[in-house]
Amino acid sequence: MLNEAGRSRVLGAWAVEGGGAAGSAAGRPAATESALLPVYAQFPVRPVSGQGSWITDDQGHRWLDAYGGHAVSSTGHSHPQVVKAIADQAAKLLFYSTVLPHENRERLATELARRCPPPLSKVFFCNSGAEANENALHLARKHTGRVPVVSVTGGWHGRTVACLAVTDGAKYEEGAKRAGMPLSRKIPFNSMDNLERAINPTVAAVIVEPVQGMSGAIAARVEFLREVRRLCTEHGVVLIFDEIQCGVGRLGSFTAAEAFGVTPDIITMAKGLASGLPIGAVVASPAVTTTITTGDLGSTFGGGPVPCAAALATLEVIDDEQLLANVRAVSDHLVAGAKQIKNVVGVEGRGLLLGLRLNRPAAPVQKALFERRILTGTSGDPTILRLLPPLSFTRAEADLLLAALTEVLA
Ligand SMILES: Cc1ncc(COP(=O)(O)O)c(C=O)c1O
Structure with a gap:
């Protein structure tokens, strides 16, 4: 789930867990069935460790986190x-x-x-x-x-x-x-x-x-x-x-x-x-x-x-680490870069709470970024891709995100 409302539109196709219905006849979930209430839409990746703006999954793959664990990992993962x-x-x-x-x-x-x-x-x-x-x-x-x-x-x-x-x-x-x-x-x-x-x-x-x-x-x-x-x-x-x-x-x-x-x-x-x-x-x-x-x-x-x-x-x-100054500098860099990308028609927000307004639905773009191992968010507005990375997000990481976005939106 990469928005508060749990209504990311892409999830039907690629959610892998958390969707279990009722438990087995004995009142216990079957071994393959989740015991969790199915209240969250989730993406198919299991994080096991993190550092800075990166998480590593159970397959050893690294992911760039422009979602910041939903704006929570302010100082980066496991500072x-x-x-x-x-x-x-x-x-x-x-x-x-x-x-x-x-x-x-x-x-x-x-x-x-x-x-x-x-x-x-x-x-x-x-x-x-x-x-x-x-x-x-x-x-x-x-x-x-x-x-x-x-x-x-x-x-x-x-x-x-x-x-x-x-x-x-x-x-x-x-x-x-x-x-x-x-x-x-x-x-x-x-x-x-x-x-x-x-x-x-x-x-x-x-x-x-x-x-x-x-x-x-x-x-x-x-x-x-x-x-x-x-x-x-x-x-x-x-x-x-x-x-x-x-x-x-x-x-x-x-x-x-x-x-x-x-x-x-x-x-x-x-x-x-x-x-x-x-x-x-x-x-x-x-x-x-x-x-x-x-x-x-x-x-x-x-x-x-x-x-x-x-x-x-x-x-x-x-x-x-002067993260407030970093937020301002990296935000300026991200906004300027995003405005150069074809099919980004506007940039909402301030600092490192940004909404890229697209001329198309954001969910497939989020999914394409996910396939490139980049986590981003959606929002209540179906055309806005939301970015809430750690406050320690670097210019180099912003460039990786911008390059992937340019490719996806080309
Ligand atoms: C603006 C705002 N207010 C309140 C909340 C609720 O916070 P919590 O989920 O910690 O209860 C959120 C959570 O996403 C939020 O974004």
Whole structure:
């Protein structure tokens, strides 16, 4: 599955696993049948190791990863500094719950606050992107005492019930409705029309991805975000930036908020924050956390010593290897190169969250790249090929990708 929705159109023909129906008569899966619920479309390759932008499969073949494990492998696969931090912490203390303070959790909160635009400085840790958004929405509703949320067309925010309710698409909304969750009001992304009417004093929060991942790496217009910010401030509405896919350096600055020059009240992060260990973070302005007290939010595993060690090492690698500058340089190179390729009709997105708009369906192109052992993503837009490689992707790797694309699209 190389998109969030699990609806890659090519998979029927070449998926090899995960599609098992019911188990055998004895209630156990047959030996050849997967015991996994068939919720993911998958590509027929089994990774066994990885380094930088490359993974190696069980046949010993190397694959160029322009998909980054779905934007998670931010520092590249199995970065030695991250692996060492995980191993060292695991050997010292694998886990203790939030009932005891831990240095890693506190240091990571301080480091995130330092990297987020002021005044965002209050941090809550959880384990995934959906959980971060769920907690952000919960916080906004508690702070405002209001229920309605505004989100945007094309927005994608995760699979918990509260996240489904703010995600665009009938299939997701159905899931929220079945659970009795009030749906958000969806306003057209990037349109200034009727903003004033939608963002009013009855609304608890607006949630928006500054660059929409699932939609095909579609960037917000700065004027749109500015006007949303202005109206949220005017009406006491909490503005949430879902930076789960576009944050943690992916746009060439640590936060997407910085890249757009617009500061929300809450930023949510996950995916690349710990280079592959599960973590989610809510970073909020103190003003929206004044009502929060012991027991209002919580998570057994959230902010555990090992994921926090991995995240601290990830931040160190981003600094030490100047990955933000690398993202900007390699992005410029990729965009310029892609624009030269016949049949690429546009490039969406920013940094290393890019959508190549093709004059044809993207799925067969993705498949042709796969046959050349290059992993890429698709999106909700059938003509967009999505690229989300590690932040450490090199110019040489970008050239390999561009050369393969030129061949495939010729
Ligand atoms: C923008 C965005 N928000 C939220 C999520 C949900 O994150 P998770 O799968 O970690 O729950 C995703 C996942 O793809 C995402 O891209």
